Amino acid sequence: MDLGIEHYLVLSAILFSIGLYGTLSKRNAVVILMCIEIMLNSVNIAMVAFSRYLVPDVVVMTGHVFAIFVITVAAAEAAVGIAIIIAIYGTRHTIDVEQADLMKW
């Protein structure tokens, strides 16, 4: 059976939901960061699949360009995120997100 855009979009939906579950339910900040990266990856799969399949026999390169920008922003976000986690650990000696509640009203 030939591959279609549905296969890639279903894979993207499954990966996105796994990442969403991890982001919502985990308490360790590093694990939450990993789950966010999985979600960004799944969105990239969807974009590259659209660029491949939306016009037959031709790949529209705009989807690839968007995926490259998403990867760039994800790299910047991960660097700042890890830095924030290390800063929180330096002051509070935990990376449990439920205990980082200084700004909670």
Added chain:
Amino acid sequence: MTSVAFYIIAAVAVGSAIAVVRMQDVFRAALFAILSFFAVAGIYVTLNADFLAVVQVLVYVGAMGILLMFGIMLTRDIQQGSPSNRINAPSLLVSVLVMAVMITVVIATDWEDATYAVADLPTIERQVETTEGTTVTEQVTQAILMPDKTLVVDEKGNPVLDDEGEEQYESTKGSTSYVSDALFDKDRGFVLPFEVASVLLLAALIGAVVLVRSKDEE
């Protein structure tokens, strides 16, 4: 052939993503996250996106993997593991619902109907210099396109014919030059966003250094 590869790689990607959220050991969860990123690079290969696959391996598997390792090692919260919080069951319900809705919509959509012909794509006018030095206006599609197949030609540029006199096609070799066209083309490229992205990376670099700098150095 490609579909067999797709199913194997997709199973690895989904399985290791599940392992990331199920694993109690944070370090092993990070290793499974790296495996998941690597599988996504394989998915890109099945989509004719070889340049993106290389970028994925370099940035995610290489840089992001090391960064996650450093984050785990420098925070030493491993003994606590990766516990779930109080909204574990509701968040599982929400994500299953989101997945069900997305998969239903994807299956229900008629993708044959949603595809465009190349002739339907929006076009722009651009000035092109000819070899005689004059400029002519020509119509080109707004997006850079990479053909799935290219004509096989000999050194003089003439098409190579097979035994039955038919023109031969081969799959296009590499998306790198098309990605560079799409990024840096004078009329249709993304040069300004590219420069903004480099400023963003610089800002993130400085921000990360400022955040982790120890306070008593001042």
